[in-house]
Amino acid sequence: MSQFNLIPVVDEGLGNSTYLLDIGGGRALVLDPERDVRQVRAEAARRGLSIAYAVETHLHADFISGVRELAEAEGATVLAPEIGERGFAATGMKDGDTIDLGSFTFEALATPGHSPEHLSYLLHEGPRLVGVFTGGSLMVGTAGRTDLVSPDQTVPLARAQYHSLQRLMELPDSTPVWPTHGAGSFCSSAAGGERVSTIGAERATNPLLQVEGEDAFVEALLGSLGTFPDYFLRLGAINHSGPAILGTSPTLPALDAAEVQQLMAEGAQVVDTRPAADFAAGHIPGALSNTLRPVFATWLGWLTDPDRPVVIVRSPDQNPADIAWEAAKVGFDTLAGELAGGMDAWAVASAPAALPLVEAKEMVAGSPAVLDVRQASEFSSGHVPGAHNIELGALLEDMGKVPHGPVVVMCGHGERAMGAASILERAGRTDVRVLTGGADDWARVAGQDLQVGA
Known part of the structure; x- marks a missing residue:
C-alpha cells in the first residue's frame, strides 16, 4: 500500500477546496483548481511534485477554472466531463471511465444535478476504495444548488441531484467524501466549518438525506437556496470555451x-x-x-x-x-x-470625499433609519429592531427601497456596509453613515435583544 497524501488548498473567500493528490513517481493530480494556481503549484513544488493531471468535476460558475493554467505551466493533462466538450484540449470522461494513475485508479461517476455534466470521481488503490471527490454534488451537510443553468432546468436538475445522492449513498459508510464547494460558497447552503466528511456521516446527519422521497428532497433543496452573484451566469461560458492563459501574475499599471x-x-x-x-x-x-x-x-x-x-x-x-x-x-x-x-x-x-462612521452607542442615542445589508439568512438570525434589509448584492437594483432621510448602514463587521454606503454616495445620497461593528455590538450597548425573523 502506498502512502496516501492528499492536500486540500482552501479558498476561504470563495468557499472552495482544490485538492492536490500525490499519485507517486514524483507526480501529482490537482482537482478543481481555481485560476490563481500559485498556492497549489507552491504546495506541489514543496513536495518535489510535478502536476501531471488537472481535473474538473463540472463547469464552474463561481470562479474561472485553472486547468488551462496548469496545462500551460506544468504540461498537465486535463480531465473533464465529456458532456459539454471544452473549447480547449481535454480528455473527456464519462460514467465508468477510468484513468490509471500508477498507484491509484481514478473512476468517473456520473452525478448530475449541480450541473448537467457533473462527475464525481472514485479514487481506488488496487481493490480498495480510498474515497470520492464529489465536487458540487454531495457536500458536508447539504448538496449543490441546481439553479445556475436556467430557470427551466432548476427542478429537473434538483431531481437529478436526488438520484445522484442516492447513488453516492450506495458507497460504504467509511468512504471519505471530498467536496469542492463548502461553507462560504454561494454554490452551497452549508453553514458549518467542516469541509470533508464520510458517506456514513452524511447519511446520518445531512438534512437533505433525512427527507423521504424525491419530491420532498426537491422541496427541501430549493427551499435552502439563497441569492447568488450574477457573475455566476457568465463564468460558465468562459470556462466552457476556455479562459485566457495568464501565465505570470497580471499587472496593475x-x-x-x-x-x-x-x-x-x-x-x-x-x-x-x-x-x-x-x-x-x-x-x-x-x-x-x-x-x-x-x-x-x-x-x-x-x-x-x-x-x-x-x-x-x-x-x-x-x-x-x-x-x-x-x-x-x-x-x-x-x-x-x-x-x-x-x-x-x-x-x-483633487479633494477626497469622506463617509462618517458611527459607533453603536451613538446609534442607540438617536433614531435614524437602519439599513442592514447582510444576506437574508443572516438578517433573520438576529437584527436591530425595525431595521430594513436589502442585501448588498441587490442594492443597485433596489435603490428605491432605501429609507429616505438619514440612514445608518450596517452589516456584520463594517466592510459590506461601507461598500453599500459607497454605492449610495455615488447615487447622490449625502445623509449616510456607517456603523462600526455589527448587530451584536448594538445589542450589547443598547441592552436589548436582537429581533429574530424577517
Whole structure:
C-alpha cells in the first residue's frame, strides 16, 4: 500500500477546496483548481511534485477554472466531463471511465444535478476504495444548488441531484467524501466549518438525506437556496470555451491622478481596496469600497461591471499581484491600473470625499433609519429592531427601497456596509453613515435583544 497524501488548498473567500493528490513517481493530480494556481503549484513544488493531471468535476460558475493554467505551466493533462466538450484540449470522461494513475485508479461517476455534466470521481488503490471527490454534488451537510443553468432546468436538475445522492449513498459508510464547494460558497447552503466528511456521516446527519422521497428532497433543496452573484451566469461560458492563459501574475499599471480622472470621465470604475476606516476618512468620489479580504473577488464580481475598465486604489501594504489575481478569478483579466501614490497623490490633485462612521452607542442615542445589508439568512438570525434589509448584492437594483432621510448602514463587521454606503454616495445620497461593528455590538450597548425573523 502506498502512502496516501492528499492536500486540500482552501479558498476561504470563495468557499472552495482544490485538492492536490500525490499519485507517486514524483507526480501529482490537482482537482478543481481555481485560476490563481500559485498556492497549489507552491504546495506541489514543496513536495518535489510535478502536476501531471488537472481535473474538473463540472463547469464552474463561481470562479474561472485553472486547468488551462496548469496545462500551460506544468504540461498537465486535463480531465473533464465529456458532456459539454471544452473549447480547449481535454480528455473527456464519462460514467465508468477510468484513468490509471500508477498507484491509484481514478473512476468517473456520473452525478448530475449541480450541473448537467457533473462527475464525481472514485479514487481506488488496487481493490480498495480510498474515497470520492464529489465536487458540487454531495457536500458536508447539504448538496449543490441546481439553479445556475436556467430557470427551466432548476427542478429537473434538483431531481437529478436526488438520484445522484442516492447513488453516492450506495458507497460504504467509511468512504471519505471530498467536496469542492463548502461553507462560504454561494454554490452551497452549508453553514458549518467542516469541509470533508464520510458517506456514513452524511447519511446520518445531512438534512437533505433525512427527507423521504424525491419530491420532498426537491422541496427541501430549493427551499435552502439563497441569492447568488450574477457573475455566476457568465463564468460558465468562459470556462466552457476556455479562459485566457495568464501565465505570470497580471499587472496593475501605475496611473497618475490626471490619468485616473480621464479614465473616470470615459466611464472607468474605481475600486478602493483599503480598509473601511481608511475609505471613510478619504476616498475618490464615486469609488466603490471593497476591502481586500478573502471575499474580495466575490464582491468585485457582484458589484462591478465587467465591461468597463477598473482602476484600483490600494494601501501600500496590499500586494498588487494579490489584487490582480483575485480579480482574474472572477473574469476581470485586465485591470486598467492603479492610482500611483494612493490617496495622498489624489489629495494633491483633487479633494477626497469622506463617509462618517458611527459607533453603536451613538446609534442607540438617536433614531435614524437602519439599513442592514447582510444576506437574508443572516438578517433573520438576529437584527436591530425595525431595521430594513436589502442585501448588498441587490442594492443597485433596489435603490428605491432605501429609507429616505438619514440612514445608518450596517452589516456584520463594517466592510459590506461601507461598500453599500459607497454605492449610495455615488447615487447622490449625502445623509449616510456607517456603523462600526455589527448587530451584536448594538445589542450589547443598547441592552436589548436582537429581533429574530424577517
